Amino acid sequence: MTTAYETLMAYVRDTEALGQVAGRLGWDQETVMPDGALDQRAEEHGAMAGVLHARRTSPVIAEGLAAVQTTDPVALAQLHHIRRSHDRATKVPASLAGAIARETSRAHRIWAQARAEEDVAAFLPALSRVLDLKREEAQAIAGGADPYDAMLDDFEPGATGAQLTAMFGAMRPRLVALRDRVRQAPPAPQLQGTFPEDGQMALTRELAAAFGYDLNRGRIDKAVHPFSSGSGLDVRITTRTSADDPFNCFYSTIHEVGHACYEQNIDRAYLLTPLGAGVSMGVHESQSRIYENQLGRSRAFTGWLYGRMRDTFGDVGIASEDDFHACVNRIGDGFIRTEADEVQYNLHVLLRFDLERALVSSDLAVADLEGAWNERFVRDFGFSVDRPSHGVLQDVHWSEGLFGYFPTYSLGNVYAGCLHAALRDAVPDLDADLARGDTSRATGWLRDSVQRHGGLHAPRDVIAQAAGGAPTEGPLLDYLEQKFGAIYGV
Structure with a gap:
């Protein structure tokens, strides 16, 4: 006889499968969808969001949760996630869920075009519509509590804006002090020459395999903004290439492989259940950042990569493995968060965290966002934004309604710092492998x-x-000070 728990889990598995289909629509939109399909795709997203919302708010869920009795820890964890999802979904009207899906689908493509044309004004109306909808959703979920915390909880359950403000406040002084010391030292060397795309893509596939990405259950495509999509048996990543900056391709790939391997390596017994995905974006980011930085940018691994770069491209203008390590970890002025060095990366995130909290609380108007961004950037980095694609238009997240997502990047770095220290204790001779x-x-x-x-x-x-x-x-801060102190002699 089928138990109440088995009946509930069968229903939830179908919902999770439909969620994967919805995610595949997003992957297709970012990689191969023709531009002219945008309006239809927005309607498809909206329709799928409506179906998913109906299933997540169905009486079947409430009745199943009331009927199940269990002491099994895995079952209890499944029920926790089902109840949490149901509670959040039932607070959001179906019409609002569909409107958010349609508007973010349109806004994403408007953002991409505005970014290409350096036209902030073309994007702001779409951003205003998305922000209004996401505020409405957050207020419905939060009740009388802080709407931003409701947004954050969607990506990092249990975290609050106040907690992260305190953590980030403790990080900023040491990051700025280290950055200022490094700026007084001679600059690290830079790559010379051009690097053909076919060579970059061949080596990026080798790197993906080296970090354990199973291409039999995944694929690598190109997109404007690298991302990972899917879970279980179908986990896809994207990367991008630049003729004069192959590190953009290589380290974007390693970063996304960290996300993808997390999803591929989850216990197969949890496939298409609430336990079958990464538990939070902060934990997710810890995997991508430790793959990319503590492992991929280590002296041992960059020594190996130096050889593979020379095998693939010939002379790269770097005389030694030590110089190559310094080159990979070069600290320099830059506008782009995803290309930022480890020392300054979190300063980019903190900027966005403060601005989006101000947007959500209405302390900052959308019309004033570009000016606020540019003013804050000068204060934090000491030079001015030269064009919108290097400033307020560089990130995809707000066009997709992902308010509350940005702080998980820095939280992921903090988690990665803790994990790296434990990993080094567990595998003290790790550098011999990485070399x-x-x-x-x-x-x-x-x-x-x-x-x-x-x-x-x-x-x-x-x-x-x-x-x-x-x-x-x-x-994390100890690791950064030790690593960059050694590279730059400060």
């Missing part, structure tokens, strides 16, 4: 300690169990 381009022990430790659990544990608990203590910003 051969072998990441298997590092990625295996991350798989077993973090990735396989999926949504089984709360986000902070996942990190605390793996790292041996509650996550704090200290290990």
Whole structure:
């Protein structure tokens, strides 16, 4: 006889499968969809959002939750996620869920065109519509509480804006002080020459495989903004190429592989269930950042990459492995968050975190966003934004309604710092592996300690169990000061 739990999980699996289909629509839109299909795709997104909302608010969920009785820890974790999703969804009218899906689909393509044409004014009306809808959604979920916390909770359950403000406030002084010391040192060398796209894509596939990405269950495509999509048996990533900056391609790929491997390595028993995806964006980002930075930009791994670069492209204008390591980790002035060095990356995130909180609270008007961005950028980085695609139009997130997402990037860095310290204790001779381009022990430790659990544990608990203590910003800041102090002699 089928139990109440089995009946509920069968219903939820169908909903999760439909969610994957909706995600595939987004992947297609970013990679191969023709431009003229935008309006139809927006309607398709809206229709799918309506179907998913109806299933997530269905009486079947409420009745199943009331009927199930269990003490099994996995079942209890599944029920926790089902109840949380149901509670949030039932607070949002179906018409609003569909409107958000349609408007963000349109706004995304408007953003892409505005970015290409350096036309902020063309994007702001779409951003205003998206922001109004997301505010309405957050207010419905939050009740009388802070709407921004409701937005943040969608990406990092349990976190609050006040907690992150305190953490980021503790990070800023040490980051700025380290950046200022490095600026007084001689600059690191830079690559010379041009790097053909076919060579970049060949090496990027080698890097993806080296970090454990299973291309039998995934693929690598090109997009304006690199991303990872899907979970379980179909996890896809995108990257981008630049003729004079192959690191953009290589490290975007390694970053997205970190996301993708998290999804691919979740316990197969959780496939198409609430536990079958990464537990939060902060934990997700911890995987992408530790793959990209603590492993991919380490002295040992860059020594191996230096050889593969020379094999692929010939002379790259760098005389030694040490110089190449400094080149990969070069700190310099730049506008783009995704291309920022490890020291300044979090300053980019903190800028966005403060601006979006002001937008959500209506302390900052959308019409004033570009001016506020440019003014803040000068204060934080010491030079002016030269064009909108290097400023307020550079990120895709707000066009997609992802308010509350940005702070998880820095939280992920904090988590990665804690995990890296624990990894080095667990595998003290790791550099010998990385010098051969072998990441298997590092990625295996991350798989077993973090990735396989999926949504089984709360986000902070996942990190605390793996790292041996509650996550704090200290290990990340210590790592940055040690690494860049050695590279720059400061």
